[in-house]
Amino acid sequence: MKHPVIAIGLDSADPLLLEKWMSQGYLKNLSNLRQQGAYGRLISMEYYKGESAWTSFLTGCLPHTTGYWSKTRFNKQTYEVKKVGTHGGYDFAEYPPFYDVGDDYRVAVFDLPQATLAKQVNGIQALAWGAHAPMGPRVSQPKELLSDLINQYGDHPADAASHNDRSDWYNSESVAKLQRELSLGLSLRTAITRDLAAREPWDLFLTVIGETHTAQHYLWHLSQSEHPLYNPQTAATADPMLEFFEAVDQSLGELLAEAPEDAHVVVFSAHGQGSNSADLLSMIMLPEFLYRFSFPDKSLLNSQPIGTPLTKPLVPKNKKQGWYRQLDNLKNEPDVAAKVLRFVAQALPGRFHKHLAKLYKQLGKLRGSAQSPLFSWHPSEWYQPFWSQMKAFYLPGFSDGYIRINLKGRESQGIVSLAEYDALCEELIKELHLLTDPRSGKPVVKKVVRTRQNPMDSNSKLPDADLVVVWEDWAVDVIDSPTYGRIGPVYFNRTGAHRARGFVVAKGPGIAAGSNLAEGHAVDLAPTILEMMGAPIPQRLDGKPLAYSDGKPLVSKEALV
Numbered sequence: 001m002k003h004p005v006i007a008i009g010l011d012s013a014d015p016l017l018l019e020k021w022m023s024q025g026y027l028k029n030l031s032n033l034r035q036q037g038a039y040g041r042l043i044s045m046e047y048y049k050g051e052s053a054w055t056s057f058l059t060g061c062l063p064h065t066t067g068y069w070s071k072t073r074f075n076k077q078t079y080e081v082k083k084v085g086t087h088g089g090y091d092f093a094e095y096p097p098f099y100d101v102g103d104d105y106r107v108a109v110f111d112l113p114q115a116t117l118a119k120q121v122n123g124i125q126a127l128a129w130g131a132h133a134p135m136g137p138r139v140s141q142p143k144e145l146l147s148d149l150i151n152q153y154g155d156h157p158a159d160a161a162s163h164n165d166r167s168d169w170y171n172s173e174s175v176a177k178l179q180r181e182l183s184l185g186l187s188l189r190t191a192i193t194r195d196l197a198a199r200e201p202w203d204l205f206l207t208v209i210g211e212t213h214t215a216q217h218y219l220w221h222l223s224q225s226e227h228p229l230y231n232p233q234t235a236a237t238a239d240p241m242l243e244f245f246e247a248v249d250q251s252l253g254e255l256l257a258e259a260p261e262d263a264h265v266v267v268f269s270a271h272g273q274g275s276n277s278a279d280l281l282s283m284i285m286l287p288e289f290l291y292r293f294s295f296p297d298k299s300l301l302n303s304q305p306i307g308t309p310l311t312k313p314l315v316p317k318n319k320k321q322g323w324y325r326q327l328d329n330l331k332n333e334p335d336v337a338a339k340v341l342r343f344v345a346q347a348l349p350g351r352f353h354k355h356l357a358k359l360y361k362q363l364g365k366l367r368g369s370a371q372s373p374l375f376s377w378h379p380s381e382w383y384q385p386f387w388s389q390m391k392a393f394y395l396p397g398f399s400d401g402y403i404r405i406n407l408k409g410r411e412s413q414g415i416v417s418l419a420e421y422d423a424l425c426e427e428l429i430k431e432l433h434l435l436t437d438p439r440s441g442k443p444v445v446k447k448v449v450r451t452r453q454n455p456m457d458s459n460s461k462l463p464d465a466d467l468v469v470v471w472e473d474w475a476v477d478v479i480d481s482p483t484y485g486r487i488g489p490v491y492f493n494r495t496g497a498h499r500a501r502g503f504v505v506a507k508g509p510g511i512a513a514g515s516n517l518a519e520g521h522a523v524d525l526a527p528t529i530l531e532m533m534g535a536p537i538p539q540r541l542d543g544k545p546l547a548y549s550d551g552k553p554l555v556s557k558e559a560l561v
Helices: 015-023 028-036 049-059 145-153 172-197 211-222 240-257 279-294 323-328 336-346 350-367 384-389 418-433 522-533
Strands: 005-010 038-043 072-075 080-083 102-110 121-127 139-141 204-209 264-269 272-275 392-395 401-405 445-450 467-471 479-481 485-487 496-499 501-507
Touching: 005 240, 005 522, 015 028, 015 240, 015 272, 015 501, 028 240, 028 264, 028 501, 038 522, 049 496, 049 522, 102 172, 121 145, 139 145, 145 172, 172 204, 172 211, 172 240, 204 522, 211 240, 211 272, 211 496, 264 522, 272 501, 279 384, 279 392, 279 401, 279 418, 279 467, 279 479, 279 485, 336 350, 384 392, 401 418, 418 445, 418 467, 501 522
Parallel strands: 005 204, 005 264, 102 121, 102 204
Antiparallel strands: 038 501, 072 080, 121 139, 264 501, 272 496, 392 401, 401 467, 445 467, 479 485
């Protein structure tokens, strides 16, 4: 006989964090679920980890199979980086979602990140209500379902689709606002999820709680002592991230209390988070390092001389100004016209800045010179006008350090010959491993991954980067290079960032209480859920059903009869 499956994702909830809190007596519903069933850790991609994890879960396939690595692609003819499709997500044309199983199964999915409508779902789908970085259209099946839910329960108060589910750590008002929005969003999500789950006995009910993703990004420093911005005095009276996860745990309890007794229940995360060791290194310091690598006597980031004694982390003077605008203030602007226009901008409201930026661009065209933008939302844009003149450059992202070699015969204006490619890669890797955190003296690079054997390989499934820098696991606001000097310090941004680890806990018929699972991979979740449903597992999937630590299958065939 079929057993219903209820699968609930906690977006990027970190297993180390959850395990610590459960051992301290918190998260009682999740702890009870763990005691009643099987628990295990999952791994995911260690590089390209930020945006590939959910697509890998949805398809059951690794990026090497789907070709989906990131929400942007690099155009080697124009040196432009553009969003994949309309929203940046995978199109699922070649590899559909694993739950696209046809008429024999009734399926309900709600608010899965990076998803689009699956074509062969016999049931309901409602997407992009409040998922963090949904990267897909706001849509539902039936068409009116999502608008009906919004009319009845309300829209999510944090506009995740427009990336407004964020705050600046130095602005207490913005942090408090985000906390309120996450709390209300979770409450509305719980009500909607209970409604949808109760509409009929689904063969699969699949949903994701997205607020856990945002909470870890922006509340980490208020909870975890290893972050440089952690304040013991503030933490002694409150831990807002723990308080929020307690609310998530209560939501889980409400949802699971209404689950059928014979259901298989799966709670999971496809990836996790830790102290933000990546954003500043990838988004700011790596592009500056590569700029200096190509132009040793130049710099676009205003940095201290190496050896300067370091004080506490920088705190922006204007607490109301967003982080990206604060970064623009740290730009070492060599252009006199830009300096004048920036001075003018200080006296004008922000709405006039775009006109100044257009004027600056026109001046650059008249001079016929490459120039970085006057204002930009992402610091990598400072360097983009110079990519065609650089030996290697940074491809925009967040968590990981993506490096593209400017290769002759591949890039339209390549300057590195094929004969020089390997030596250049090795030189870069050597210099990257010399980078240190001057506050601790420790290296900041864990490893550098080479992504292709043949740099001229035109396989569309390969990532755009030739090298990917994987950073160490602590927060860094300044680095030293013995060759290229100090880079930074800069302002901290999001205080939590992604890790290539997740978890799964499952209970139900045939699952041994209090048992442990062998370490699995995020792509193993799809075949595991299909197996619990009694549905066929397509050969195209890269994963396999999860198993106990002794190698026995998690769900025996007898339990499915």
